[in-house]
Amino acid sequence: MLVLKSLLKQIISGQKLLTVLIDPDKMEVEQLPTFLHHVHQSVATHIFLGGSTDEASKTDSLAKAIKAQSHLPLVLFPGDVSQLTSHADALLFLSLISGDNAEYLIKKQVAAVSKLRDSQLEVIPTGYLLIENGKITTVERVTGTKPMSRKNIQLIVDTAKAGELLGMKLIYLEAGSGAAHPISAEIIKAVKSELKVPLIIGGGIKSKAQLDAAYSVGADIVVIGTAFEENLKFFNEIKKVTSSSITHEIINP
Ligand SMILES: CC(C)=CCC/C(C)=C/CC/C(C)=C/CC/C(C)=C/COP(=O)(O)OP(=O)(O)O
Numbered sequence: 001m002l003v004l005k006s007l008l009k010q011i012i013s014g015q016k017l018l019t020v021l022i023d024p025d026k027m028e029v030e031q032l033p034t035f036l037h038h039v040h041q042s043v044a045t046h047i048f049l050g051g052s053t054d055e056a057s058k059t060d061s062l063a064k065a066i067k068a069q070s071h072l073p074l075v076l077f078p079g080d081v082s083q084l085t086s087h088a089d090a091l092l093f094l095s096l097i098s099g100d101n102a103e104y105l106i107k108k109q110v111a112a113v114s115k116l117r118d119s120q121l122e123v124i125p126t127g128y129l130l131i132e133n134g135k136i137t138t139v140e141r142v143t144g145t146k147p148m149s150r151k152n153i154q155l156i157v158d159t160a161k162a163g164e165l166l167g168m169k170l171i172y173l174e175a176g177s178g179a180a181h182p183i184s185a186e187i188i189k190a191v192k193s194e195l196k197v198p199l200i201i202g203g204g205i206k207s208k209a210q211l212d213a214a215y216s217v218g219a220d221i222v223v224i225g226t227a228f229e230e231n232l233k234f235f236n237e238i239k240k241v242t243s244s245s246i247t248h249e250i251i252n253p
Pocket residue numbers: 023025049050051052053077078079080081084092093094095096104105108109112128137138139142143177178
């Protein structure tokens with residue numbers, strides 16, 4: 001089934017989705033077997049692959065290797081046209097609607113068309129909003145746009161809603177990778193209350209408590225990258241509960 005259709009089904013049935021972000025600048029093909037082993041033991045439902053930059057042009061080889069080693073849907077989350085590859089299931093066709101840089105609003109999308117024309121990738125139009133989080137992040141630096149003020153919640157809501165009205169199928173509120181403050185509960189709640197399309201939240205989420213808090217106020221999909229990159233043990237904190245793991249917990253409390 002197509003990625004968007006199946007995630008809509010999962011969300012409607014009450015499931016909360018968790019995406020592991022693999023940044024090509026932070027991952028080697030050789031590290032994938034161990035990393036994916038942990039991913040598969042966790043509650044992660046999707047893998048996103050992408051970065052603000054891909055310095056060594058590794059996206060293509062990483063995508064091929066991930067597809068060979070994982071059953072999870074692989075979705076491209078590209079910072080640039082150069083990160084397009086056919087070795088994925090779907091593509092977040094991002095437009096950075098929080099900023100006023102035409103390059104990231106429409107020009108990169110136009111440049112992508114010739115690469116997408118004969119491709120089988122499922123293209124998912126996605127409104128991408130960068131929200132200030134207490135420090136300058138790579139997305140801000142690379143795009144040369146100012147993040148939206150976390151205090152102007154009405155403007156964030158209106159911008160997200162404008163994205164939906166333009167036909168975007170997903171809205172992604174981004175605090176930026178390694179953000180000091182993840183997107184606040186107040187912002188998530190306010191945006192969710194006006195949206196019909198699924199809401200993705202990412203940036204700076206480093207604990208199970210922050211993950212659950214984001215879900216409890218309306219996030220449909222949460223994206224986590226840095227917490228997994230820095231500590232594989234974080235996967236244990238969000239492990240799948242299976243009957244064998246319950247038995248293990250009883251024997252080894
Ligand atoms: C449609 C196509 C082909 C491209 C879209 C181009 C746009 C609009 C991109 C939005 C802006 C952008 C640069 C997004 C990248 C988001 C991303 C994958 C971030 C991952 O984290 P990093 O920003 O690489 O964090 P680090 O600082 O940890 O490297």
